[in-house]
Amino acid sequence: MKRSPLRDLIVGIFVLCGLVSIGYLSIELGGLYYSGPAGFKLIATFDEVGDLKPRSAVVIAGVRVGQVVSIELDDILRARCELDVDPNLELDVETSAAIKTAGLLGEKFIALEPGGSDEMLESGDEIDRTVSALSIESLVGKFVNDTGLEGD
Amino acid sequence: MxxxxxxxxxxxxxxxxxxxxxxxxxxxxxxxxxxxxxxxxxxxxxxxxxxxxxxxxxxxxxxxxxxxxxxxxxxxxxxxxxxxxxxxIGMLFQGGALLDSMTVAENVALPLREHTRLAEMDIESEVDRRLVAVGLSDTGHLYPRELSGGMSRRAALARAIVMDPEILxxxxxxxxxxxxxxxxxxxxxxxxxxxxxxxxxxxxxxxxxxxxxxxxxxxxxxxxxxxxxPDDLLKSADERIVEFLIAESDSFAEHHELDVTPLMDRRTTPDRRKNS
Amino acid sequence: MIENMGYRSLVVLEHLGKIAQFALRIVVCLLGRPYRIRRIVADVYDAGVLSLPVVCLSGVVVGGTLSLLGYTTLVRFGAEEALGALVGLSVIRELGPVLTALLVTGRAGSAIAAEIATMVTTEQLDGLRMMSVDPVDFVVSPKALALLIVMPLLAGLFIVFALMGGYGVAVGLLGVDGGSFMASMEGSVKFWNDVIGSFSKAITFGALTGLIATYRGYISEPTAAGVSAATTGTVVVGSVAILICDFFLNGFWGV
Incomplete structure (x- = not known):
């Protein structure tokens, strides 16, 4: 095959464009981004996690600081979530964890809210205060009950 | 037989x-x-x-x-x-079988590139030598589709012999x-x-x-x-050969220097298949 | 009738076996020898760059159409903000890889099948064999690999152009807010499920099309009719295979 620089260039540009578009889809839309430093482990146990999944986000004040590593049942049949967050954070022992939903039907994530204690959490510690996921069904049910729309 | x-x-x-x-x-x-x-x-x-x-x-x-x-x-x-x-073995196909995505020179160089570790310069000079040998010295840069039938057959011949085969x-x-x-x-x-x-x-x-x-x-x-x-076969009385020779020589005799009279003499009976 | 069906299914089975063998030969060639970079680049040019216009144009049109259709439905529920999610998810998960694969099969797969079949007809492959060059190694593998490389790249471009088309129609024509369109799209598209799933599909389809196109060209009859049969066969078998494969991938991936 004879070298033809123009064709090589065009092929190069083509491959580059393709990769850029794949990169755009992955990073911008897919939400795959560098999640910052990690390695600080926390445990949080919930009565109900809804459709929280491994790799769901962990945020503080709306800023992503880590992700859910695993979700499993513990001995008393509650959902035990292992979180991996930025070790540079200073979280006190009164920090609470709540499962929230982005928008009405969106993705579940865990929101951490720092407390006011001077005692700090160590890696591997458990967060005591947790708020479980609200499922849309129970919300609707509640709404229906409260407003008496059920029609008795 | x-x-x-x-x-x-x-x-x-x-x-x-x-x-x-x-x-x-x-x-x-x-x-x-x-x-x-x-x-x-x-x-x-x-x-x-x-x-x-x-x-x-x-x-x-x-x-x-x-x-x-x-x-x-x-x-x-x-x-x-x-x-x-x-x-x-070298083989020259009827249509030449040159790869039409490559130039003539690349076609001739192909066996050298695939089977030898010659330097690019040596390959080029070898290709040139072969192309000159078949009388196509200035066509290396052309693609097979740009060649006439005779030229592409000569180019294919250059490719067939570039590895110095024993059998062609x-x-x-x-x-x-x-x-x-x-x-x-x-x-x-x-x-x-x-x-x-x-x-x-x-x-x-x-x-x-x-x-x-x-x-x-x-x-x-x-x-x-x-x-x-050839001599033995042409003199042979085998009917099938005679028949073939006559049919062939009729169609070529007018245009070529082949002397068919000895063959004609050997034809004993008028052959219906003559006008093939 | 039943005999005929039995015979036909045997023929199909035989071809499947041969395709598997052929795929193995390609893989062995790709692993065993130094890469034929020059030939692969040339084939990427033929299969990829030359397919670019049709893929990009189709992308824009498909994205625009989705926006139009989705809008008329969503607006009834007052949910036109979800248009971004609808366009994004359908293009990324399904339409992007599948339509790209169908377009590439029609555009590049048929061309590859025709080229290889022509090489069979004009004895070019036999010519290679007589030079002790394996045609699978020299001609087939680079083309199959080129399609495998090209497919995810083109799918990526198709998706981006479709999203642009969808955005253009939604924002420019239908008056949806651009910010909420993008936010709804970004919020609903997941990396692992959607983006990775999409490109796994594209890569699978690339391998499938590459295999079918080269195989169909390689086994074609050395006649002009053989060339046209190879071209048609590639488009028909390739398209159906892509759709069937898509169905099973969706099943495995867990919709």
Missing amino acids: SEPEEPEFRIAFDGVSLKRGERVIFDGLSCGFPRGRVSVVLGGSGAGKSTLIRMIGGLQRPDSGSVRVAEQDITGFSERELFKVRDR LVDEPFSGLDPINVRRIEALLVDLNRHLDLTLIVTSHHMASSLRMADRLVFMVDGIAIAGP
Whole structure:
């Protein structure tokens, strides 16, 4: 095959464009981004996690600081979530964890809210205060009950 | 019709049979091709001339019988083993079979690039040398589609001989060419045979050039081969040969210098098939 | 009738076996030898760059159409903000890889099948064999690999152009808010499920098309009719294979 620089260039540009578009889809839309430093482990146990999944986000004040590593049942049949967050954070022992939903039907994530204690959490510690996921069904049910729309 | 085994045969067919669907192509064909000679395979179209050549190259396997090339029975060879045999064979296909995505020079260089570790400069000079040898010195940069029929056949010839094969198979080198190109290719082939001691096997239905070139003629008739020195065969009284010769010489006699009168004399009865 | 069906299914089975063998030969060639970079680049050019216009144009049109259709439905529920999610998810998960694969099969797969079939007809492949060059190694593998490389790249471009088309129609024509369109799209598209799933599909389809196109060309009859049969066969078998494969991938991936 004879070298033809123009064709090589065009092929190069083509491959580059393709990769850029794949990169755009992955990073911008897919939400795959560098999640910052990690390695600080926390445990949080919930009565109900809804459709929280491994790799769901962990945020503080709306800023992503880590992700859910695993979700499993513990001995008393509650959902035990292992979180991996930025070790540079200073979280006190009164920090609470709540499962929230982005928008009405969106993705579940865990929101951490720092407390006011001077005692700090160590890696591997458990967060005591947790708020479980609200499922849309129970919300609707509640709404229906409260407003008496059920029609008795 | 098989002949006594002669030791100097470079290529030998022994009892080769081949069917394509219902049609019998070879029916126990046996013949040999002597080393360093020009053998011309003659026969009407569909007589299996191309198939014969493809069998020597291992491109076509017989249903039964054996094909020996350079002292090896290649009938049961795997593709990998065939590659070893083919390293000693050059083949010129009827249409040239040049790769049309590459220039002429790249085509000729292909076997060198694939099978040798020559430096790029050496490859280029070797390619030039071969192209000059076939009279195509300034066409290296052209693509096969830009060549005329005669030119692409000469380019293909350059590619077929670039690895200095011992055996050169040539399929219908003269078909569709004008008399000048026929002469030119004929001269090239004879030259190769003389200078490189090539075992040359040519299929053709072009009587005039065949007779000029051949050390040995092989007639393909009814699935078998009748082989021998040209003089013997031309004098032979075998009906099938006579019939073929007459039909062929009629169509060429007007345009070529072949003298057909001795053949005409041998024709005893008026032949209805003359006007083929 | 039943005999005929039995015979036909045997033929299909035989072809499947041969395709598997052929795929193995390609893989062995790709692993065993130094890469034929020059030939692969040339084939990427033929299959990829030359397919670019049709893929990009189709992308824009498909994205625009989705926006139009989705809008008329969503607006009834007052949910036109979800248009971004609808366009994004359908293009990324399904339409992007599948339509790209169908377009590439029609555009590049058929061309590859025709080229290889022509090489069979003009004895170019036999010519290679006589030079002790394996045609699968020299001609087939680079083309199959080129399609495998090209497919995810083209799918990526198709998706981006479709999203642009969808955005253009939604924002420019239908008056949806651009910010909420993008936010709804970004919020609903997941990396692992959607983006990775999409490109796994594209890569699978690339391998499938590459295999079918080269195989169909390689086994074609050495006649002009053989060339046209190879071209048609590639488009028909390739398209159906892509759709069937898509169905099973969706099943495995867990919709």
